[in-house]
Amino acid sequence: MPVRHPWRWAAVAVTAVLIARFVHGPVTNPASVQLLFWFNLAYLDKRLDFGIPFGPGFFHLDTMGLVGAMGAAVLGLALHQAAYAAVRVVPLPMAVTAWYVLLTTVLSVLQHYVERHFSKGATR
Template identity: 40%
Template sequence: MGAINPALKPRLRRRSVFEYLAWVVCILLGLGILISVLTNPNFKWHVVARYFTHETIIRGLMLTIFLTLASMALGTVLGLVLAIMRSSSIKPVAATAGVYITLFRGTPVLVQLIFWFNIAALYPNLTIGIPFTDFSTAVDVNALMAPITAALVGLTLNEAAYMAEIIRGGFSAVGKGQIEAADSLGMSAVMKMRKVIIPQAMPSIIPATGNQVIGMFKETSLVSVLGVAELLQSAQLIYARTYETIPLLIVASLWYLVMTLLLSYPQAKLEQRYSRATSALPRRARRASRTEPEGIAR
């Protein structure tokens, strides 16, 4: 066994005096803020504790989780379709997906939510039927586009535009040689997408999707402007009656923080899993170079 190359030995980093001083300053500053927050009677922590598990708050939290999961699931499916269209060699198909992505990424989510909630002003009634037949059904758009429906539609369509770009970025990470090998094997476009492109794109797609889930959970607070009784709207309904605005906003903020931390854990595990898979080969190569006999030329 050859001696370990000194260049491969881990180097210990010495901590400077400035770093220790920075730690002391940060700790003192954090303790000062914490003591101020806990001892200030205006925060009314007893009110926060009373409403933290209030029935209205928990009901709003459940609706927020539902909107997050439903919007992400539907948005991911639609985003996959858009990503495939955007990568298509057929120019009109790629252009249509590009216009959609540009439109929904280029306008604020709040504006989109309000637009879908008021879509009945443009199309009060729609007729759905089979062309050249008498089979048709009239749809009252005003009754159909209830606040929660408008919230789900708005969040889904907006999320689809972002997921389309994330998925398309994952597609572009697949080596060109892999696609050429699939073509040489005579794979159809569907089989090539299912067997080659999507599995190899997942390490790039999943971590970014985890960030989108966390962002979507916080983004659902925007639907409160539509009157949807999600977490923020539930807190607003309570403090509109009790006039305890700050404690109820703290309750909502704490729940957002707790759920964000809970969602961050599986995201970190997924990122760790896929980063381990992509870094396994370099580690094996380094290990082999360390155990290589000295006489072998490099």
């Protein structure tokens, strides 16, 4: 049987690649956002005051020299990896739940057939 629309497969492949790239972008961007935030901290506040809120400050730090380029990179990537490591634990309970549902379903069906076999002479 000849293929009627051979370019349809090419269009599907191109669409799949574009969707994969679209999904990949937001997944990998938090590291970039962390790096930009920590490196440009001085644009948000010129200095950090420690003291009573809306009152006098006991001491202050200039944010321009607080986090350098290397410090921003290390801090941003460390926070990103820590968040990523905390998320990787989640699939384990999901896998355990899926296996539990599968095994209890199989065992329930097996129990149904065993009880049906041994209750042939019983009246209900």
